[in-house]
Structures are given as structure tokens and as C-alpha cells.
Amino acid sequence: MASADQTIRTPSEMAPGDKKFLHALKGGLQKTPPIWLMRQAGRYLPEYREVRATCDGFLDLCFTPEKACEVTLQPIRRYGFDAAILFSDILVIPWALDQGVRFVEGEGPKLDALTSEQDLAALSDPTKAGEKLAAVCETVSKLSASLPKETALIGFAGAPWTVATYMIEGGSSRDFTKVKHWAFAQPESFGRLIDMIVEATVSYLSAQIEAGAEAIQLFDSWAGALDAASFDRWVSAPNRAVAERLRAHHPTIPIIGFPRAAGMNLYSYIETAGVDAVSLDQMAPLELIRHTVQPKLPVQGNLDPLALLTGGAALDGAIDKIMENLSGGPFVFNLGHGVIKETPPEHVTRLVERVRGF
Structure with a gap:
């Protein structure tokens, strides 16, 4: 797809009606990369806090279209x-599987933890998720009808x-003792x-796609908790199962994987997930990613959220370093x-x- 030296690349033409984000996921090159941010809708925005204050808990917000x-x-x-x-x-x-899920202010998510085979048997039909x-x-349907035509x-x-x-x-963990x-x-x-x-997950994501989602991201936030053999079995293989089943019914929908903190396991992930x-x-x-990962498939990332929090010269320098390394290949800034x-x-x-003016 791409050569190892991304600096020789030139922007490729987008087809009429293409969206910048989707073009990048197809391997397309652009003068400036598309940009979106994980958790871009959230508590840092005053307008979000106003809406959140009208809700009876976090799940109420999620379930009120x-x-x-x-x-x-x-x-x-x-x-x-x-x-x-x-x-x-x-x-x-987990909520759709009838596990108890709640969000406690200041503490985060709390679930009625599974502890036995009997607990597994009590979960509801996953095909109905x-x-x-x-x-x-x-x-999703409302968003599809409301977003600007250029926004994916x-x-x-x-x-x-x-x-x-x-x-x-039963919630977040430091060492993942129970699950491991x-x-x-x-x-x-x-x-x-x-x-x-x-x-x-396949049932749920298929429903999102049918409602208007144009791309899918799989968040494996705790992928970094596993050794290499366990990573292949419990991260890469299940990701692949989801991707293959979605692709069988929705072959044009791009799927982004996010195996956070995967380290060296990233290389097996991009080959097998x-x-x-x-x-x-x-x-x-960044330099290693440019030469070993980006030639194989588009990449998205990877500004430190603390650089964004800090702002000023620290933010500018971090943005520039990412752009210098990754903007020559298929890339989404995030x-x-x-x-x-x-x-x-x-x-x-x-x-x-700064990204758009680089």
C-alpha cells in the first residue's frame, strides 16, 4: 500500500461527495488530515454540562435520543x-445482557460482578442486544439526519x-486480578x-450501521493488561470475530481498532485483528509507527491528552511532532x-x- 518512507507521498483526489474522515480510512492522502477527538462530547464543554444537569443519571443521558x-x-x-x-x-x-450497571458520581461505573457459571447462565440472549x-x-438515526453533509x-x-x-x-481495576x-x-x-x-456486539453494531453509522470503532481500553499469548486469544481473535461478522453484512463500513497500551502486541494486532x-x-x-504500521494500514492518534490540557508551547510542539511524522501517510488526527x-x-x-493550518 504505502512505502516505508512516508515523506514521498502526495495527496490523492477524493471522489465527489467523499468525506475527509472516510477517505483517510480508505488509505487516501490529504493536504491536512481529518480530525476528531475521543470524548470530544463531554464534561469539558459547558454546553454539555448544561444538558447533563437535566438528566437522571448518566445512562438516562445515553438512552434519551x-x-x-x-x-x-x-x-x-x-x-x-x-x-x-x-x-x-x-x-x-452488559446492560443489554441484563447485568446490573450503574454510574456513581465521582466513582465511575459499578456493575453486579459476574462470579460463577450460574451468573453467565443468567445473562440474557446476546442476539437481542x-x-x-x-x-x-x-x-444514531437522528444524528445521521442532523450532521453537516461533510461530517462522518x-x-x-x-x-x-x-x-x-x-x-x-464489577468496575474499573488496577490489576485485573479477577478477570485474569x-x-x-x-x-x-x-x-x-x-x-x-x-x-x-455484532447485533448492536449492526443496528448502529443500519441506523446510519458510517464507520465503527472498537475500544479495547484494557488491552495492555495481557501477555502476548493471552492478547492474541482474548483481544485480537474476538476483535477479528466482530470485524468479520460485521463485514459479511456491511462490507463497506470501515472498522477502527483501538488496542490501548498494546505495546509490542500492536504488531500482531494489526496483522490478525x-x-x-x-x-x-x-x-x-511516532517514527517507528511511521515505518512499520502506517505502510500497512491507516493510523489514528495520538496526542497526549495532558498536552491538550496544558496548552501553549507544549501543545504546539506535540501537534507538530505528530504531523511531521504521520501526516504524509493515511492518517486521522486524534x-x-x-x-x-x-x-x-x-x-x-x-x-x-494548528492541525488544519500545518
């Missing part, structure tokens, strides 16, 4: 990003390993849970993780202007 649509559109109006990502959460999949999450898909719409889900960590740990112990001690049982999550593009965290070394809630909105303005 008018409000979820509004907060998704807010950063598009303010910054003119090239893509909007559906406002929702990766933990709607898309139907149970109809309210989220209604948000991204649907998403948590990848199976990451969703499983929450379902077994289950995976090591009872791999067949753990595999059944992964298979259920794959099934539910079946994704069309890969999103990079801020630890990924963060290495989500926008931090304390980030001044004017720092995001500065980011967008």
Missing part, C-alpha cells in the same frame, strides 16, 4: 470536527476483552462469556485517549486550528 443527539452535535458546532462519534458508553452491552439498545440506535458519523462499542473486564471486576484469574483458570468458561459479548485502521495511544513511538474533563475548550480550538 434527543439529549444524546444534542451532546454529540455540540463539539461539531463548536469546532467543526470531521467526524462525530455517537454519545453513549461501552457498558451498554441491538433490539434492547434501540434508543441508542434512534440517536462513527458508531462504536467496547471490544469483548475490555467489556469482560468490567463484567467480572478466570481466564487462566477456566478458559472454556471465560471463552463462553467472550463469545456472548461478540454476539451482542481484522481492522481497517488502528488508533494509537500516546505511548506509541488523541491517545479521551479529552480530560478539566481541559479548557480554547485549547481544543487551538489544536484544530
Whole structure:
């Protein structure tokens, strides 16, 4: 696809009606890359906080299409990003499987943790996840009708390993003791849970695509918790299963994988996970990525969210370094993780202007 030396590349023509973001995911080159940010709709925006204050909890916001649509559109109006990502959460999949899920203010998500085979058996039919999450898909439909014609719409889900960590740990974890112990001690049982999550994820993402999503991102936020062999089994293989089944019914929809903190496992991931593009965290070394990953498939990333929080010369220098290394190949500018809630909105303005004026 691309040569190892990205500096010789020249922009390729977009077809009439192409969107910059989708063109990049097809391997297209542009004078300036498309840009969107993970968690671009969120607590750093005063207009988001106003809407959030009217909701009876976080899931109420996710499941109220008018409000979820509004907060998704807010950063598009303010910054003119090239893509909007559906406002929702990766933990709607456990909710659709009838696991208890709640969000505690100041603490984050809390789930009724799975501890046994009996708990697995009590989960509901994963093939019905898309139907149970109809309210989220209604948000997708509203967004599809409301976004500017040049703005792409991204649907998403948590990848199976990451969703499983929450379902077994009962929330976030520092060491993933419970989920890794289950995976090591009872791999067949753990595999059944992964298979259920794959099934539910395919049902849910298919419904998003049918409602108007034009690209999909799989968030494997805790991919970095696994050794190489476990990574292949519980990260790459389930990602591939989701991608292959989606592609069988929706062959033109690009799929972005985000195996956060994968480290060296990134290289096996891009070969085996079946994704069309890969999103990079801020630890990924830019020159190495340029020569080893970007020639194989488009990349997305990878500004440190703390550089965006800091602003000024630190932000400018970090932007320039990424652009110098990755803008010569198929590339989408993004963060290495989500926008931090304390980030001044004017720092995001500065980011967008500098990327587009580079």
C-alpha cells in the first residue's frame, strides 16, 4: 500500500461527495488530515454540562435520543470536527445482557460482578442486544439526519476483552486480578462469556450501521493488561470475530481498532485483528509507527491528552511532532485517549486550528 518512507507521498483526489474522515480510512492522502477527538462530547464543554444537569443519571443521558443527539452535535458546532462519534458508553452491552450497571458520581461505573457459571447462565440472549439498545440506535438515526453533509458519523462499542473486564471486576481495576484469574483458570468458561459479548456486539453494531453509522470503532481500553499469548486469544481473535461478522453484512463500513497500551502486541494486532485502521495511544513511538504500521494500514492518534490540557508551547510542539511524522501517510488526527474533563475548550480550538493550518 504505502512505502516505508512516508515523506514521498502526495495527496490523492477524493471522489465527489467523499468525506475527509472516510477517505483517510480508505488509505487516501490529504493536504491536512481529518480530525476528531475521543470524548470530544463531554464534561469539558459547558454546553454539555448544561444538558447533563437535566438528566437522571448518566445512562438516562445515553438512552434519551434527543439529549444524546444534542451532546454529540455540540463539539461539531463548536469546532467543526470531521467526524462525530455517537454519545453513549461501552457498558451498554452488559446492560443489554441484563447485568446490573450503574454510574456513581465521582466513582465511575459499578456493575453486579459476574462470579460463577450460574451468573453467565443468567445473562440474557446476546442476539437481542441491538433490539434492547434501540434508543441508542434512534440517536444514531437522528444524528445521521442532523450532521453537516461533510461530517462522518462513527458508531462504536467496547471490544469483548475490555467489556469482560468490567463484567467480572464489577468496575474499573488496577490489576485485573479477577478477570485474569478466570481466564487462566477456566478458559472454556471465560471463552463462553467472550463469545456472548461478540454476539451482542455484532447485533448492536449492526443496528448502529443500519441506523446510519458510517464507520465503527472498537475500544479495547484494557488491552495492555495481557501477555502476548493471552492478547492474541482474548483481544485480537474476538476483535477479528466482530470485524468479520460485521463485514459479511456491511462490507463497506470501515472498522477502527483501538488496542490501548498494546505495546509490542500492536504488531500482531494489526496483522490478525481484522481492522481497517488502528488508533494509537500516546505511548506509541511516532517514527517507528511511521515505518512499520502506517505502510500497512491507516493510523489514528495520538496526542497526549495532558498536552491538550496544558496548552501553549507544549501543545504546539506535540501537534507538530505528530504531523511531521504521520501526516504524509493515511492518517486521522486524534488523541491517545479521551479529552480530560478539566481541559479548557480554547485549547481544543487551538489544536484544530494548528492541525488544519500545518
